[in-house]
Amino acid sequence: MTNAAATMDPAQHGLKAHSDGGWDSKVPVQTRSARPKSTDVADFPRVTGREAVWKFTxxxxxxxxxNGELDGSRVAASVSGPEGISSEWIARDDARIGxxxxxxxxGAAAAWTAFxxxxxxxxxxxxxxTAIVTRDTLDAAPRAGHTVIEAKPQSxxxxxxxxRGTAHLSENVEIVVGDGAQLTVVSVQQWxxxxxxxxxxxxxxGRDASLTHIVVSLGGGIVRLNPSIHLDHEGANGEALGAYFADAGQHLEHQVYLDHDAPHTRSRVTYKGALQGEGAHTVWIGDVLIRRSATGTDSYEQNRNLVLSEGTRADSIPNLEIETGDIEGAGHASATGRFDDEHIFYLQSRGISEEEARKLVVRGFLLExxxxxxxxxxxERLQAAIEAELAETDLVRAAAVKGA
Structure with missing residues (x-):
């Protein structure tokens, strides 16, 4: 009996790559979960700006x-907190990293390679x-940082x-939440x-644990902060919240990823932003993956943007990938627009001036x-910072320009 494998024509159609060469490696990555991963910057090509992950940046x-050489020495930080929270520096080969x-x-690989x-x-x-980690003594030299935050089980x-201050910083932050732990991590950008x-x-x-991750981006010329939350134990809960206010010339970008990889996990994503001034640009990309193993998942993500003046741009892209039909629910929403005239009219009918009515709407929008x-x-400090942002804009005049 003849062996079929031995007689198969290797030139048969479909059994070899096309003559242009490398066709199989040029197919773009279609899903977030399929992206290649590495801690070595040499494993990633130079960024052109045409890549899906960089095209808005x-x-x-x-x-x-x-592409440059980064200073990988310690990123100076002061830590204030009671007993129950410890702070230390560990070597890059420590088993608690990664x-x-x-x-x-x-970008992340370059920082990982250098620290x-x-x-x-x-x-x-x-x-x-509660622990507060303050970094306000950096300089303009390009540098890399790495932080690990671990919540022990039941903590x-x-x-x-x-x-705060000036910086030219690229960093990775790892968050490990043990079984039954309840942790909130807040990252405030007032650069x-x-x-x-x-x-x-x-x-x-971890199992039956909860993480609330909050991002508040108000300052900085370019801020690009991307959280990835992996719900890889049964009963895990993840909430990703964000508030941002972009002024003229600012670029504030957030790419959020929720990965459901265990039964009965839950996630909520809410990011809200305001934009004012020529060239203000915000980017929000929300990816939610519900894997085949994540039966009973309950997930919802939303992004809302409030445009306060002409000349701004808000990119908002929600993505939802579901590999199992056995879930409690999943959905997403995105909206970008100006003030709701009915809200403004209602407040004015209660004796509030148009300018103050518009400021009240922005306050309530972000302070949620x-x-x-x-x-x-x-x-309180962040509320004051938002008040300072609002004081620099004539919202009534901006609304009149948009309505012209």
């Missing part, structure tokens, strides 16, 4: 962080404790990362106007997210 202004996720793009030590924050208290904690900040946050959430932080002093 001003990559020409990021050359030093994407548990939450690894880079999917060149020498990681800043480890460990939450072990069973009653809620409760709030960790606030405060970013100076010349600051550039690239950040990738990776989180893994900020009020979830859980630290009164931080919430």
């Amino acid at each position: 001003p990559v020409a202004e990021l050359d030093a962080l994407l 548990r939450a996720g690894i880079p999917e793009e060149r 020498r030590e990681a800043h480890l924050l460990t939450v072990s208290a069973e009653e809620k404790v 409760q904690g709030l960790v606030i990362l405060e970013n 100076d106007d010349d600051a550039v900040h690239l950040a990738s946050h990776y989180a893994t959430v 997210v900020i009020a979830q932080i859980g630290d009164a002093a931080t919430e």
Whole structure:
């Protein structure tokens, strides 16, 4: 009997690559979960700006962080917090690094390749404790950072990362939430106007544990902060919240990923932004993946943008990938627009001026997210920062221009 494999014509149609060569490697990645991952920057090609992950980003202004030599020494930070939260520096080969996720793009890989030590924050208290990590003494030199935040099983904690001053920083932040733990991580960007900040946050959430991840981006010339939350244990809960306010010339970008990979997991994503001034640009991309293993999933994501003046641009792209039909629910929504005239009319009918009515709408729009932080002093300071942003814009005149 003749062996079929031995007689098969290797030139038969469909059994070899096309003559143009490399055709199979040129097919673009279609889903978030299929992206290649590596901690070595050499495994990623140079960024052109045509890639799906970079196409909305001003990559020409990021050359030093994407292709240059980064300072990998410790990123200076002060930590305030009670017992129940410890702070230490660990070597890059420590086994506690790399548990939450690894880079999917060149910017994060460049930072991972360059850093020498990681800043480890460990939450072990069973009653809620708060730690504030402040970074406000950096300079314009391109540098890499790495932070690991771990909540031990059954612990409760709030960790606030405060970013102020000038910086040229690319960093990775890992978040490990143990079984039954309740953790909130807040990243506040109030950089100076010349600051550039690239950040990738990776989180893994344990069985019956909960992570609330909050991003507040108000300052910085370019801020690109991308959180990835992996719900890879049964009963895990993940909430990703964000508030941002872009002024003239600012680029604020957030790419959010929720990966459901275990039964009975839950996620909620809510990002809200306001834009004012010529050249203000915001980007929000929300990816939710419900894997075949994630039966009983309950997920919803939304992004809302409030346009306050002409000359702004808000890109908003929600994506939902479902591999199983056995779920409780999943959905997404996106909206970008100006003030609701009925809301303004209602407030004016109660004796409030048009200018103040418009400011009240913006306050309520953004403070819905900020009020979830859980630290009164931080919430009050961010409310004051939003008030300062609003004081610089004549909202009545801006509305008149849009309506002309």
